[in-house]
Amino acid sequence: MSKENPVIVVIDYGAGNIFNVMKAIKYVGLAAKLTKDPSEILAADGLVIPGVGAYKTAMDKINENQLLVPIKKAANNGTPILGVCLGMQLLFDSSTEFGETIGFGLIPGEVVRLPQNTGFKVPQMGWNQNSVTIENALTQGIKNEFTYFVHSYYVKTDPKYIAASVDYGVQVPSVVIKDNIIGAQFHPEKSGEVGLRVWQAFANMVSDKAVNV
Amino acid sequence: MALAKRIVPALDVKNGRVVKGINFLNLQDVGDPVDTAIAYQNSGADELVFLDISATLEGRTTMIEMIERVSSAVFIPLTAGGGVTDLASIRAIIQAGADKVFLNSAAVTNPDIIRQGAEAFGSQAIVGAIDSKWNDNLKKHQVYVSGGTKATNLETISWAKKMVQYGAGELLVTSMNTDGTQNGYDIALYQALTQAVNVPIIASGGAGKKSDFKTVFKSGHADAALAASVFHYGKIAISDLKESLYREGLVMRL
Numbered sequence: 001m002s003k004e005n006p007v008i009v010v011i012d013y014g015a016g017n018i019f020n021v022m023k024a025i026k027y028v029g030l031a032a033k034l035t036k037d038p039s040e041i042l043a044a045d046g047l048v049i050p051g052v053g054a055y056k057t058a059m060d061k062i063n064e065n066q067l068l069v070p071i072k073k074a075a076n077n078g079t080p081i082l083g084v085c086l087g088m089q090l091l092f093d094s095s096t097e098f099g100e101t102i103g104f105g106l107i108p109g110e111v112v113r114l115p116q117n118t119g120f121k122v123p124q125m126g127w128n129q130n131s132v133t134i135e136n137a138l139t140q141g142i143k144n145e146f147t148y149f150v151h152s153y154y155v156k157t158d159p160k161y162i163a164a165s166v167d168y169g170v171q172v173p174s175v176v177i178k179d180n181i182i183g184a185q186f187h188p189e190k191s192g193e194v195g196l197r198v199w200q201a202f203a204n205m206v207s208d209k210a211v212n213v
Numbered sequence: 214m215a216l217a218k219r220i221v222p223a224l225d226v227k228n229g230r231v232v233k234g235i236n237f238l239n240l241q242d243v244g245d246p247v248d249t250a251i252a253y254q255n256s257g258a259d260e261l262v263f264l265d266i267s268a269t270l271e272g273r274t275t276m277i278e279m280i281e282r283v284s285s286a287v288f289i290p291l292t293a294g295g296g297v298t299d300l301a302s303i304r305a306i307i308q309a310g311a312d313k314v315f316l317n318s319a320a321v322t323n324p325d326i327i328r329q330g331a332e333a334f335g336s337q338a339i340v341g342a343i344d345s346k347w348n349d350n351l352k353k354h355q356v357y358v359s360g361g362t363k364a365t366n367l368e369t370i371s372w373a374k375k376m377v378q379y380g381a382g383e384l385l386v387t388s389m390n391t392d393g394t395q396n397g398y399d400i401a402l403y404q405a406l407t408q409a410v411n412v413p414i415i416a417s418g419g420a421g422k423k424s425d426f427k428t429v430f431k432s433g434h435a436d437a438a439l440a441a442s443v444f445h446y447g448k449i450a451i452s453d454l455k456e457s458l459y460r461e462g463l464v465m466r467l
Binding site: 017019020023024026027052053054120121123124125126127128129146148150168189190191192193195196 | 216259284286335336338382413436437466
């Protein structure tokens with residue numbers, strides 16, 4: 001079965017930057033559909049977990065709408081998944097934001113607050129320069145490039161999942177990859193031409209997958 | 214590695230159109246906000262600020278439609294404001310695609326609007342905007358409202374601290390002493406502000422030449438520098454400016 005018009009499903013859980021994410025997907029040429037319907041999540045060619053907001057509020061919404069099971073099923077089926085900012089952090093086991101909150105558990109690791117004692121302002125808000133450690137279609141476009149970050153928490157995970165990072169007093173993973181699961185700590189929909197390359201690479205992954213099923 | 218210093222062009226918007234002659238862009242229709250925003254994005258602007266100067270509700274509605282169109286075509290951070298007084302307006306502007314909303318006069322009247330906005334959308338989405346003027350008799354920086362026409366009893370530095378306490382994640386501070394002079398930013402003001410608060414500061418008012426930007430970053434410790442005329446009239450090209458600041462040793466996104 002192949003599809004000519006793959007659809008990227010954007011998970012609707014009340015996150016702040018949904019509209020800009022939808023606009024970026026459309027800009028790189030794919031259809032974007034906002035949903036909290038589990039059957040649409042399972043049928044998606046690609047999934048995007050957007051994210052501006054708080055970890056616990058996001059997980060509460062996901063659980064309330066019973067979205068975790070379909071997201072995990074889609075992940076196990078090999079559906080390309082891109083988590084953005086908070087959406088990337090949700091992919092991991094847990095976060096210390098407002099006590100301990102359990103996440104999706106799709107990539108091993110935990111989300112902790114950026115240290116306050118480094119002389120760097122928290123949140124990190126602005127453009128920081130990426131060092132790419134795993135080169136692939138998705139990270140080649142951001143090599144040594146600046147992307148736009150807005151966050152107070154960051155991911156601690158096994159270096160084998162860290163494809164790119166930025167220096168902010170501590171090493172902050174900016175792109176994580178585990179098989180078909182991808183996370184971007186920065187906002188590719190707000191990182192100019194460089195960010196659009198990330199959306200284009202993800203759209204290509206989704207299109208290739210849809211054609212080769 | 215520190216974050217890159219940001220160069221921020223400011224655009225005045227009236228009834229959904231960019232106003233103030235913008236003559237470097239060589240566009241067919243200089244008032245089109247989408248074309249203008251794309252041109253600035255391509256020249257290396259790190260962020261765009263839209264100041265709504267419409268005085269009517271219809272003007273506000275068209276500005277929100279404008280942000281919707283701009284954010285469908287331009288993929289850098291967008292900040293908008295001007296006359297924003299309530300949470301519903303903040304929500305409408307953010308849902309249209311702005312990343313941040315700035316609050317000025319309304320916050321002086323009702324500081325709780327900052328808290329409400331930060332609670333609903335996060336501190337990173339709420340920018341405290343201050344128009345400030347040095348009062349030589351009182352020997353202090355004084356906050357002005359209503360487009361700089363009305364003095365208040367507030368002292369700038371303590372008001373800045375208060376805005377941050379209420380939840381502003383960034384401050385956009387215009388010096389009325391230097392605004393429009395093209396004689397350089399108000400360095401003393403930004404030195405005082407960056408000492409007093411721990412959120413990013415956008416400096417505004419007085420940019421006339423490239424070295425003014427260098428000074429406000431290096432001596433004023435500003436995180437971002439906003440300017441209008443020097444960019445609009447083509448006196449300084451953003452790409453050249455960023456190149457030269459990079460050569461001066463500043464972290465810039467090139």
